[in-house]
Structure formats: structure tokens, C-alpha cells
Amino acid sequence: MQEPHLEEDRSTKFSPSKLSVYQNCPRRYQYRYVDKISRQRKTPETVVGVAVHSAFEELYALVTGGKVPTLPELQEIYEREFAEGWDETVVEKDARFAKDDWKKVGRDCVELYYNGHHPFSADRTVAIEKRVGFPITVDGHEYRIEGFVDRLALAPDGAFEIVDYKTAKSLPNQEHADEDWQLALYELAVRREWPDTKEVRLKWHYVRHGKTLVSIRDEAARVKLLADAGALISAIKHDHAFEPKPSPLCDWCEYRDLCPLFADPIRVAALPPAERAKDGGVKLVAAYAEIEERRKRLKDELKTVEAEREKAESDIADWAEAAKVSVVAGEKAQASVSIKDETHLPTKTGEAEKHALLEAEARKTPLWNEVARLDGHALLEGLKAHRWTGQVLSAAETLVERFGHRTHKRTVRLKRRADDEDQ
Numbered sequence: 312m313q314e315p316h317l318e319e320d321r322s323t324k325f326s327p328s329k330l331s332v333y334q335n336c337p338r339r340y341q342y343r344y345v346d347k348i349s350r351q352r353k354t355p356e357t358v359v360g361v362a363v364h365s366a367f368e369e370l371y372a373l374v375t376g377g378k379v380p381t382l383p384e385l386q387e388i389y390e391r392e393f394a395e396g397w398d399e400t401v402v403e404k405d406a407r408f409a410k411d412d413w414k415k416v417g418r419d420c421v422e423l424y425y426n427g428h429h430p431f432s433a434d435r436t437v438a439i440e441k442r443v444g445f446p447i448t449v450d451g452h453e454y455r456i457e458g459f460v461d462r463l464a465l466a467p468d469g470a471f472e473i474v475d476y477k478t479a480k481s482l483p484n485q486e487h488a489d490e491d492w493q494l495a496l497y498e499l500a501v502r503r504e505w506p507d508t509k510e511v512r513l514k515w516h517y518v519r520h521g522k523t524l525v526s527i528r529d530e531a532a533r534v535k536l537l538a539d540a541g542a543l544i545s546a547i548k549h550d551h552a553f554e555p556k557p558s559p560l561c562d563w564c565e566y567r568d569l570c571p572l573f574a575d576p577i578r579v580a581a582l583p584p585a586e587r588a589k590d591g592g593v594k595l596v597a598a599y600a601e602i603e604e605r606r607k608r609l610k611d612e613l614k615t616v617e618a619e620r621e622k623a624e625s626d627i628a629d630w631a632e633a634a635k636v637s638v639v640a641g642e643k644a645q646a647s648v649s650i651k652d653e654t655h656l657p658t659k660t661g662e663a664e665k666h667a668l669l670e671a672e673a674r675k676t677p678l679w680n681e682v683a684r685l686d687g688h689a690l691l692e693g694l695k696a697h698r699w700t701g702q703v704l705s706a707a708e709t710l711v712e713r714f715g716h717r718t719h720k721r722t723v724r725l726k727r728r729a730d731d732e733d734q
């Protein structure tokens with residue numbers, strides 16, 4: 312078991328993405344927000360995402376000022392942002408794609424969005440990159456939930472639209488959009504800022520696909536969301552272990568070299584082959600693997616021996632029954648054979664359904680007063696010991712008749728011959 316973490320989370324502000332980090336992996340949250348270990352990890356995807364967002368930010372700033380840029384002008388803005396973002400710190404994971412391929416991904420996003428929304432007059436932009444937030448009381452303490460809305464717009468029908476741009480390769484479905492809580496938390500902030508708001512639409516533009524998803528939350532969903540966010544903050548504040556939570560997201564985690572699940576494999580992989588074999592941990596694991604291998608071999612062998620033993624016992628019992636004897640003599644040992652016919656009742660663990668039926672039937676009879684909790688063993692023992700008479704006896708007999716099954720139990724025990732033991 313891991314030592315409890317000595318630091319506590321001292322945050323007073325939570326963004327939806329911060330809450331998401333905790334939800335996905337408390338240990339990653341600890342590294343980032345409690346220990347405050349800074350690991351800026353730039354990937355081609357993040358460079359494209361930031362450049363596209365910046366281009367759209369400038370686009371709507373121009374549109375709000377009364378000037379609609381041309382597509383080449385917008386692409387020039389994008390390319391400028393991309394060039395500024397792409398530096399030597401970018402971590403490329405897939406050698407099949409070069410810098411220009413990534414630049415084109417963003418250019419295509421910009422073009423698709425531009426052509427789909429030009430002349431950008433479907434709504435009125437209220438704010439771009441707007442900070443929104445609201446206070447929340449959790450366990451008697453005041454916190455704030457805060458974040459940035461990509462664009463806040465007013466639709467012609469008077470509804471607020473909270474707009475988010477996504478440059479991700481994957482396109483989620485409507486169900487996913489309806490479960491998202493980042494924009495939904497922003498909605499709570501918008502409603503507090505403009506209390507007379509009737510409708511708020513949450514809108515995601517998946518700009519790689521030219522597809523827009525919209526989600527509308529009702530009052531009940533908003534109340535639940537607030538309660539869930541409060542519960543999550545409470546969990547963070549009470550967490551002292553920040554357990555790692557492995558998932559496919561680990562592939563993208565910037566703290567793998569610190570994480571207890573990956574730190575040692577990363578360390579060992581970096582060792583020169585000659586040193587690897589001498590490493591303390593590597594040696595221990597090799598020894599353990601060998602023991603496990605032996606254990607498995609012995610288990611398999613034991614299984615075979617058990618099967619052979621069963622067969623030998625059955626052969627001896629057959630032989631004893633045919634010869635009408637209960638002790639079969641060998642040269643150095645003798646096998647005693649006990650043959651009994653027994654009745655078995657269904658057990659709770661063996662045949663749960665039958666057992667429940669038996670109990671239900673037993674409850675209907677006077678016998679139930681005798682065995683207030685159904686105990687098959689007590690029932691059989693009671694019959695054997697002639698403990699009951701009259702109605703109780705007849706109920707017990709009926710139940711055993713209905714639910715019992717008889718077996719012909721044969722037990723074989725091996726005993727060394729005394730004269731052999733002396734040798």
C-alpha cells in the first residue's frame with residue numbers, strides 16, 4: 312500500500328478541465344495541481360488546436376468590428392500562429408506525419424469552417440475567450456468554478472450560445488455531447504451573469520469534420536450538474552492518496568516517468584543492456600517469474616495426479632463392490648472402502664435458485680418453526696434422528712423428496728500396513 316500523500320489540494324478555483332483531470336486520474340491531478348510539477352508538453356495536435364483557436368478569435372474580433380476577412384487572409388493568420396507555435400519543444404509521436412502535414416490539417420479546418428459559416432452573420436458575438444465563473448459552496452467552504460468560453464454568441468431567437476471549437480480527429484456522437492459537462496458548467500456561469508436568460512445552447516464545432524453538435528440542458532440536469540461538481544470538489548479535498556487510474560489516456564500523460572505504474576519500466580528501458588541484467592529490481596522479477604513458472608508446472612502436475620487418484624479410487628471401489636468387501640489388501644498397504652447412499656439438498660452457493668425455492672416451500676410448512684433459517688444439513692439430520700412426528704415430519708419428508716438427490720458416496724482411504732511401517 313502506498314504512503315498517504317502529505318500535501319493536500321489547496322485550490323480554491325476549479326476549471327472544468329481541472330476537474331476532468333481529477334476524474335480521469337487523481338495521480339495526474341496531484342502532479343499537476345498539488346505538487347505543481349510543470350510539464351508543458353507540446354504536440355502537433357496542440358499546436359494545430361491553438362493556432363486554429365487563435366485564427367477564429369481574430370476572425371470574430373474582425374467580424375465584430377465590421378470587417379469580414381477573406382479566406383486567404385484568415386489562412387494567413389492561421390499560418391502565422393502555427394509558425395509561432397511550432398518550435399523545437401514539439402513532441403512528435405508519429406513519424407509518418409511531418410510539420411507541413413500538420414499545418415495542412417489546421418488549414419483544412421479553417422477552410423471548412425470558413426466556407427460553412429461565411430459571412431458569419433448567423434449570430435452576434437457577445438464575447439471571445441471570455442472568462443466565466445461562479446462561486447460554489449462545498450462542505451462549508453467557498454470555491455469558484457471558472458473557465459474560458461471560446462465564443463459567447465446571441466442567436467436571433469434570443470438564446471445564448473456557448474461555442475467551443477474542437478480540432479480533434481474523433482467525432483463524438485450526440486450522447487457524448489449531452490453528457491459533456493465543460494460547456495454545461497459555463498452555462499451555469501452565463502445564467503448567473505444574465506439571470507433573465509431563457510435558453511442556452513451548448514455548441515461544439517468539430518472543425519476537422521465540418522460538423523456541429525448542439526446540446527440543451529433542462530433545469531433538472533443543471534441541478535444535478537452542480538451537485539456532481541460539488542461532489543467532485545469534495546472528493547479532491549478529501550483525497551490524500553491520489554491513486555493512479557490507468558486508462559488509454561496514460562499514453563498521453565506527461566508524468567509517466569513519475570507515475571508508479573510506469574516509472575520503473577521507463578527507467579529500466581533506458582538502461583544499457585549489460586546493466587539491465589544486473590539491476591536489483593530486474594533480478595528480483597526474473598527470480599519471481601521463475602518461481603511462478605515452477606508453481607504453474609506443479610499445479611498442472613497436481614491436476615494430473617488428482618485425476619489419476621480419482622480414477623484409482625473409483626477402480627478400487629468398483630473392485631470392492633464386485634468382491635463384496637470393504638477392505639482391499641495390497642502388498643504394502645490396504646485400502647478401506649466406505650460405501651454410503653446419501654441425500655443432498657441444494658445449497659445456497661451450489662444451486663442458489665433451487666435453494667431459494669426449497670426455502671420458500673419450507674416457509675409454508677410447520678417445519679419452518681423448527682428450522683427458522685433453512686439449513687439443509689439440519690433438515691437431513693433431523694430426519695435421520697427421527698426428531699419430528701406428525702405434520703412436521705411429513706413436511707420434512709416431502710421437501711427432501713422434492714428437492715433432494717441421492718448419491719452413492721464411496722470413500723477410499725489408504726492405510727500403510729503395520730508390518731510395512733516397521734521396514
Ligand code: SF4
Binds near residue numbers: 556557560565567
Ligand atoms: S500515467 Fe496514467 S495512471 Fe499514471 S499519472 Fe498519468 S494518467 Fe495517471
